[in-house]
Amino acid sequence: MTKLFVILMSLAVSAGPWAAEAADPKLKVGILHLGSVTDGGYNQAHAEGIAVMKKNLPEVEVIQVENVPEGADAERVMENMINRGAQMIIAASFGYLEPTMRVAQKYPNVKFFHPGGYKRTPNMTTYWASTPEAFYLMGMAAGKTTKTNKIGYVVALPISFFLANINAFELGARSVNPKAETRVVFTGTFLDPGKEATAANALLEQGCDVLGVIVDSPITVVQTAEKRGAYSVGFHYIGVSKFAPKGWVTGVAFTWGNLYTRFAREVMDGKFKSEDILGGLADDFLTLAPFGAAVPKDAATLVEAKKQDFIARKAHPFQGPLNDNRGAERVKAGETFPLTDLRKMDWLVEGVVGQPR
């Protein structure tokens, strides 16, 4: 028995990949994920972005760690990456913000990138793609497609970014269909297909004929909608349209590839500058999926027009006057709710049925 192990070990030692790395990589990039990169959703989008970056820049080496809890573990993982030569770190989850800042302060020569952060150190860049405009457009498409005027949304948690998305969606739907109503159910967790299916069915029973979804992976809800003959709106995963050949409306996904390539290039060329990037429809890290066959043709024209208005800053998804669904005034007439303040949005707009807290 012991002999066998000794033989195995010697084989491993001699045949295993020793220090057989190719030429030293020009840049080592570390990325940490809260979940698994095969979740068909949020984490996978980041991983795919990294894959595109690697393809564009073969001289870059990637160190990837999944399932890193927020807090102390994140800091430890980042430090370990730096100890292994990482010069660029992407902390791919909102909850990593404070750990990232602490590590960033400790290693001023390493560059850090954080999606969704609202504060940074001089060696850190925060970035996000502002989604409400996209959701507004999706809402327009859904508002035109629905026959019962009831849209259901299965959402993980009442986080402000998600609430903002739903609000924008409803406002978009209302703008083309004054009777459109959105009902929200929170599952309480980012990934639980069983609960998502149950929630989707509950919404369908209440008469919703369009289902939207904001959880880690949209597959379950989209499939459930399709099975019951309803329409669906996706998020996080462009490829999900194949699950709804009849009912697909549209979807939006993050496509980080080019952005990550740009980040890596900047770091390699020494041209890094700390900034807060808030992308939108005009940027390529937010992609709106093509409309499905179920969407009426005139909707596409309307949406395209609105999209151009958004890009040209002639329109704003949160244009006052806006009341929340408990009757309180939230945005005065003539004012807008700034997109940079989405973090403060803890209410649901009139027309949305749901409890945000």
Add this chain to the structure above:
Amino acid sequence: MITAAIRSLLSGAVMSGTPLLYATLAELLSERAGVVNLGLEGVMLVGAVVGFVATVHTGSAAVGLVAAGLAGGLFNLVFAFVVIGRRANQLAAGLTLMFCGVGLSALIGARYVGSQIAGLPELRVPILADLPIVGPALFTHDALAYAAGPVAVLVWWVLFRTRWGLVVRAVGENPVAAFAAGKNPHAVQYQVLFLAGVLGGLAGAHLSLAVARTWAEWMTAGRGFIAVALVIFSRWHPLRAVAGALLFGGAISLQLQMQALGVPLSPFLLDMLPYLLSLAVLAVSSGRARHAVPGSLGRVFQGTQ
């Protein structure tokens, strides 16, 4: 709107309750034979992923079910070996099994995230499905859901009306006495654990083949642990397990339903409903609990076994 809500509630109760029932029956059998398996979650996950992968490859959900059951049974045999063959601490070994299941299922399923299957077809029961409210709620489910009740009855019958079931219960009460009576407790426990594994695998398969029709890591989200609780809730009786699973599944469905209706209560408080309800029912209907525990289970908890 109310009728829609009731219909949806009942339907959701069955949908959420089915995997719970299979899992509870699995754990119930196991504990009746004196073995506590805290790793049921892992077994369910293995069943879910294997069932899903098999369905993707063969296009047949039936094949998927068989594969899921087999995989669950075999996986549970690993646990059986560790606790029976090697006499390891059952509680710790169970938790380890869970970790193993989480990892193994994630590994197997990695390439299949986003794969599409038709899943278990919905089977409308003619005539009955046309009954108002109850019809669509109870009679438009998949084969596994329909089979859940009968399986529970089968488990009850096997445990309480067959010789083998008697031996199983004897082993669970007092393995030494069973041994003295000429039975082989270890062999019996292996058999039971395999069966329990099959049921656990089916529980997982229902999630991936019928409810969600997709695979996602850790998609059981704690249902395996709930099943352990439901076994105690049902006082180790298969028929009461049906009630327990329906109650809990119903409570899950209820809170989601209430949100869909727009009930002005915090989603988090609503989410507590299933757990509070279970505790309340237990606290109220107590008294006989103490005597229902299979004898040797107590010794498991005392660490002398």
Add this chain to the structure above:
Amino acid sequence: MADASVIRDARLETLGRFAGLLAIALALFAAVLVLFGRNPLRAYADIFSSTLGSTYGFSETLVKMSPLILTALAAAVPSRIWLINVGGEGQLFVGAMCATWAAIHLTGLPSFLLLTIMAALGVLGGGLWAAIAGALRASGRVSETISTLLMNYIAILLVNFVVFGPWKDPDGVNYPQTAEFSAAAILPMLGGTRVHLGLVFALVAAVGLAFLLARTRWGLEVRAIGGNAEAARRNGIPIERYVLVMMFIGGGLAGLAGMAEVSAIQGRLRPSLSPGYGYSGFLISWMAGGHPAGIVAAAFVLAVITAGGDILQMTQALPGSVVNILMAVVLFVVLGRQVGRR
């Protein structure tokens, strides 16, 4: 009475057996790594250097151990009278919640006072949470296994509720978390590392427990109940009261872990406070047979394994799932020793 040298030999034998087990586990681990085309020696070297081979690495191992020891004790204390406390996770959260209340409402207090109050509230919160389950058990109504398990879920939902609602960070972040704690509410740390006072809590608790159980009348009564509850009851020992007390202590320890985590590591209350420390602690406690010394050792091993898991992902490009499997394999091997008891 056994001869001292006999006891020493027995202990050496156990140590030797444990070392042998570890060797087998490591070898098995290595074999699996080879199967995946990885270099086990490199992997071990990396793990060692990241967990023990540097001050930073070692300090991080200690940081990881602190909550694990406390939550393991949370399961171990009630287990002395055969109570199964799987509720460490929930008790940790409730303790953290109560400590958070103090941190965000009692601003302006000097640090020493504030931290003491936070620790006390942490113990109180976790202890009472567990005592509820204890009461249900003592009155013969609900098995504590099921009640503590269910209450885990309720506790996490409670934290979600306060963090999304009344205690949400008014700094306008609106992500589910409370306001940042002031510096006064942060547990002091050692040097430039993140080793914090929580480790001291943990070690004191472990030592204290061992002492109390072995040398006090209270410990004697606990052991009596653990040996034969019926006989103990007939001898006048108030079992029901002990059920409550032991659960309270267990829960209190978990609550203290929650306070330490939220204060020293997180700096604010979030739903993601604990990556399953309660359950890991339960596992550790039952693996170590509830013995404080074994618990510290097992917590150490688990901390190393967890850190090792991340290293494997980093340096060997192994997916997280494989690391889980490897951990399980090692645990199975350690558990599968032919001891007969336990």
